[in-house]
Amino acid sequence: MTQQASERMEKSVTTAKEPVDPSGGEPTVYEISVTGRGGFVPPALDVPEATLPNEFLRADNGLPELSESDVVRHYLHLSQRNFGVDSGFYPLGSCTMKYNPKICEEVARLPGFARTHPLEPPALVQGNLALMSELQTWLAEIGGFAGVSLQPAAGAHGELTALLMIRAYHADRSESKRDEILIPDSAHGTNPASTTMAGFVAVEVPSDARGNIDLAALKAACTNRVASLMITNPNTLGLFDEHFAEVVRLVHECGGVVYGDGANMNALTGIVRPGEVGIDLMHFNLHKTFATPHGGGGPGSGPVGASAALVDYLPGPIIAEEPCAGDEKSRRYCLKTPSRSIGRVSSFFGNFGMMVRAYVYIRLLGGSGLRDSAMHAVLNANYLRARLRDLFPVPYDRVNMHEFVCQGHIEGSPVRALDISKRLMDYGFHPPTNYFPLIVREALMIEPTETESKPTLDAFIEAMRKIAIEARDNPELVRSAPHHMPVGRLDEVKAARELVLNDPAAPALGTPPEASASS
């Protein structure tokens, strides 16, 4: 080897010892970027060039430059630093992390669905409209509603939709003075946030000692200012309200609408139809109940079902059937905006791709499979509670539905719920939801879902048992967890105080690229 070559090699070795991210993590796309590299070859221009409007041209768009293999390796490495339901048990309470069937992904990618344009005339997309129409009908059947709009893009979006419908409904009855929305203290944060967005005032209703809505408090709150009660049933403690009929009666008697937060509908498919027991409006979470994937935080889909009194307020367009022109016997699907509709809540039809997945799921399971799923979700959660209640306190210790809440607290140990969660990662499990619902101190909200087997649940119970022992014998081990993740516990206070929201390695805004780069 010549001296020159050996120096070159030494130099490259030195470079290798100093990775771009000195902490050994995955470098960012901007750190990998090299001026002049490219991963994508656009087709050659096959028409004459037009004159570009110089007054609008920018010097540089600030994007990185990577080869295709750079891109693939980068995102593959990132995926390896992420955990999904496909990786393992993910008992994140309230989020329903059940198995996402692969056939649903395959079907949603069929060009006949994925490659349709939302502004094609209805006659050209009868397949899509048939699918949406049937899904509307099925959701109405499952929920016990007169009609459904598939447009809302997520659960919270469905809440906002329903509250705007309630607003319009009361206005039509000259009851615009109704400005209060009653919300139990166990509710998801989206309920009060949606309330504010819809121009209402959130009024909190306390829970009683058994985790139900406190009836006396509800009675006192039910005045002629009440527009609605937002109720999650089973609630976020995983408990079915024992006085549900009475709750509904009180709200209806004071002129309010009962809104069901359908986040926990996965416990009720085929068990009870909410519309049949007094729920006037409800959103479904297709990404919970009907197994569409959560996508790392979306897209979801939050269809809203409505009773006969409210169905005309649904956002439009919805799918309807009409006789074909010139052939009264055959029907075709068309778009229809309900007569008192609040209008659009998103562009086009909402998250159609998620509807396709949910449709396939319902088709695979049928009514009996849906009921079977709900029953086993409830069985799994009760099994976990029965086996964990001696290790961790369960404050509302009664038969629960699809999830339950215990306390991440061990007598005489400084270990907290968050520590237990972090330690669970070392055992290969995604942690439960922490510190929610707010009414339970050191809450660990556990939702196993029906798609987990007994051996998985037993392994989780075993990990929880070991952590309970560690919490007593070696609390520091738990408090400093995780030990086997790509990073240790992260400084969230620093993140919020010294906001770094963009990669410092990216070119500064408005900086032209290096002169050497060809464009």
Added chain:
Amino acid sequence: MSFVPHTAGERAEMLAAIGIEEIEDLFADVPGQARFPALDLPIAVSQMEVAAEMRALSERNVHLDRTVSFLGAGVYDHYTPSTVDYVLARGEFYTSYTPYQPEMSQGMLQAMFEYQTMITRLTGMEVSNASHYDGATALAEAVLLALGLGSRRRNKIVVSTAVHPQYREVVKTYLRGTNAMIVGDQDPGGNAEDLSACVDAETAALVVQWPNFLGQLEDFRALAAACRKAGALFVVAVDPIALGLFEPPGSYGADIVVADGQCLGLPPSFGGPSLGIFATRKDLVRRLVGRLVGQTVDTRGRRGYVQTLGTREQHIRRAKATSNICTNAALGALAASVYLATLGRRGLKRVAELCYHKSHYAAGEIAKLPGVKVNPGVREKPFFKEFVVCLPRPVGEVNEILLRQHNIIGGYDLEQDYPHLKNHMLIAVTETAAKADIDRLVNALRAVTA
């Protein structure tokens, strides 16, 4: 079937551990008369049968792989490099949820951090959130942000009539819970550049789109100045592809930039799921809606990423949150990231150039047809990838013939939203249209309009 893995033996052991006889015993709290309803749903079928059934159903649609399409109006057929779906299909990503537990979700968090960075560079803004549902809802949230700002109560929103009609409808729906009013969009032929006069001390925000719904590139510098003077927020909805080539709104004074990100690597998918892009100035970050990822360090000083400024959000702030948004469009943001990283600086610029040149070629050829006018009234205005064609007969008729006789999906019928634009079609041409496709459209239009 269902995806329940339990054997009868396991079920029996579990019931015994709980101390009950059968699963039904767990549902005693559910009102008895309504318990266990029979659901009138189709009988379950096997995966094999569902696959065949769904394929047949999908083939009842006329889709873009079987035709040549010039339909845009907010959803565009851009080419998606194969890297995008390769990454989206990784189960570690698409079967995960919002990264509440950062140590176990570094991959998604870093991808979102990089997404935020690329969006700020593209839009010329200082901060981006980690996604919204779609362009229309991102715009509606921008308007709500403007209404909630400051101590002075401003309740007027000025909206250009050339903003996507469905975006305007969504904004209107979102404003039902406020006492705000919308002005500016009553004049159907209104010119966004004339909206300066509407912006006053009562105005919370001015909303425009660039390129506008008709594809035109308008100069918004004067509008930005008018907003600054009046203390109103200047909100611009953009086409992110155009920003590969053209000056971003951040460079001429936008306060909030929103966009629909479908064009960045997502299939049209009948309009959703899409991606809402939301970027703004640093001083508005505490009013920003949605998730936000920040860089930090772990206990050993290693770099890592977390969701930050949660105190803006519903799960912490409840009724006082800046928005109710929880689930957003994280996977769409991931798609956009992979798309932008794959195309890169020169790739996105070139795609934008191709759209520009091809649409101008199409417009030039169509303008030669007798009885057909291109961009009537605004011929001199530059446009990007869409333009207006005035035909001698109704758009519906023309499109029917284009499809039946030429297998072409024609442009969008503008009369649906703009009654004065009778016989006006909005045609979109992207880099996916070959010259031969464009020539086919021109020849077909010649035949239809002769």
